[in-house]
Structure formats: structure tokens, C-alpha cells
Amino acid sequence: MGNFFLYLAVMAGVTYLVRMLPLVLVRRRIENRFVLSFLYYIPYAVLSVMTFPAIFYATGDWRSAAAGCIGALALSFFGKSLLQVAACSCLLALAAELVVRFL
Amino acid sequence: MKEINSFTKGLHNGLPICFGYLSVAFAFGIFAVANGLAPFEALLISATNVTSAGQLAAVPIIASGGTLAELAVSQLVINLRYALMSVSLSQKLGRSVRLADRFLIAFVNTDEVFAVASSQNGTVGRRYLYGLILTPFLGWTAGTILGAVAGNLLPDIIVRALGIAIYGMFIAIILPKAKAHRPTAICVLIAVALSCAFYYLPVLNEIPSGFTIIICAVLAAAVMAVAAPVKAEEESHG
16 A cells, blocks of 8 residues: 555645635635524534434434434433433443343 | 633533544444454554544555545545535634644544534634644544454443444534524524435435535535624624
């Protein structure tokens, strides 16, 4: 794999430019109300798209994934921290995985 | 608008991301070595890219000796969402953030770092941001090398359960906001409906997922920006 470093440079370069250019070029406060509103909604829209339906395939078995998902929804609803939600989600997925495998 | 600029608060907020990354990067390390990469190559990829989906897509291309153009296009498509996030983050930065800081912060502007920074009340300062990105970067690189070197030591069932950690975190960011602000909830529902359509419907599901994320998120956010524009004070709490 002699050209590994060439591959590395290309992928790191593209990834960095995509992140860096907007952050460096957009330095003024945006005043336009539509653009401001759009940017307000974007984080939640992007995260929602990335989470659903992908979460149901995250563990390789939809039953354990669904258990983890329901746990995450319930704990988030009651305002638990990111770490608590993520940890409980994993534990529930693990528990469901054990149940599915050994029952 | 209040600027959050405490390094320790940043560290504290970054820790959950760090733990989530340990597990995801662990899986990446296993995957890279299984595809024939050396552990130090997997580590270098993680240390210079800091992005899960892009790296996962790159490994088979590198392993099979694909073209550089193929690699570049795959990274551009999968990672284009970061451009959207960087524009959004640019409006969230406080006065303490200098131009040099922007070059460095951009390097670790991952989905999770962006999400946590966006969910703060007020603007975010340079010290907060450096605290926020420090442990996720360490978790990402440490997880990769651990997975690459010792991946087979952990039972499969644990690795699989860890796969859901990042999504749990995303839900923990989305849901409290959707609960408190109805237009955000509607935006989330539109985004999820579109995402499912692009995942399951014929023709639509042939579009690369990097494009899908952008199309769905832009549509959902644009519809709500027209239907329910936010007031200036609401926007500052985004």
C-alpha cells in the first residue's frame, strides 16, 4: 500500500475543506430572518435525519435496537443527560440482545 | 447575548461525546484492520479525518486500490453536511473566537460537537470550544487504535450494543428541544418522514446517503423557516 499517504492526504484534505471554508468565510452576523430561522432548525433536522431510521440498524438486530431507542426516547423525555441517555440505551440494547439470544 | 467560555464546562460537555466515540472508533478500528489496513494506518485516518461515516466509506476504497477521484467524491458527498453545520456554527461563535481558532475548531467540527455547541444557550467562546473538542478527539483516536489492535478481545454482543450510543446521544439532544418548542417538533417529524422515504422507497433509496442527509435536512429546515420563522431571542437559544 505504497500510496496510502496519497489516499490519506486526499480524504483528510476534502473533509477538512468542507468543514473549514464555511466556518472561516462566514464571519459576519447573518441578519436575514429566513436564513436565521433556517440555521436555527438545521441542527435538529440534520440529527433527526441521521438518527431515523438508522438507529434501528445500529445493533444489527431491530429488536435490541428498538429497545435501546425506546429507552433513549423515554430518558430524554425526562431530561436526563447525554451520557445517561447513551449509557442506558446501550444497556437496554444489550439486555434485549441477551434475551433474544438465550430465550 | 451571553457567551459561554469556560474550558471546564467544555470538557464536561465533551466527555459524553468522548465515551460515545470510544465505542464507534473501536468499531472503525476493527473494520479497518479486517479490510487489510495496518493499525497505524487506521490511527492516522482517524487522527486526520475525525468523521465516522466518511472513514467507513473510505476504507474499502483504499483497501481495493480505488482511484483518488473516487475517494475524493465519496468524502465530499458524505461530508457535505459539515458545510451546513459550519455555516450554522459560524453564527454561534462568540467574540472571543479568533480567525486562527476557526481553522482549528473546524478540524473537529463533528456531528456531535456541533450538536452540543448548538444546544447551548448563548454564544460559545474559544476556551469552551477547545474544552469541548479535546476529549472527543482523544476518544476517537484512542478508540481506533484499541479496536485495531485488540478488537477481537471484546465479545461481539457488547460491540453491537455499543453501536447505539451515538444515536442515543442524538435523541437526548433533539427530544428536550422538540418537547419545549412545537415548531422544532414539527421540523423533526418532517425530517424523519423524509429520511424514511429516502431510505425505503424505490428510486429514492438509490441516492447516496450523504446527499440524502442534506436534501432531507434542508427541506425540513426550509419548510419550517417559512412556516414558523423564529424570533431573534429564540434564535439565540438555539
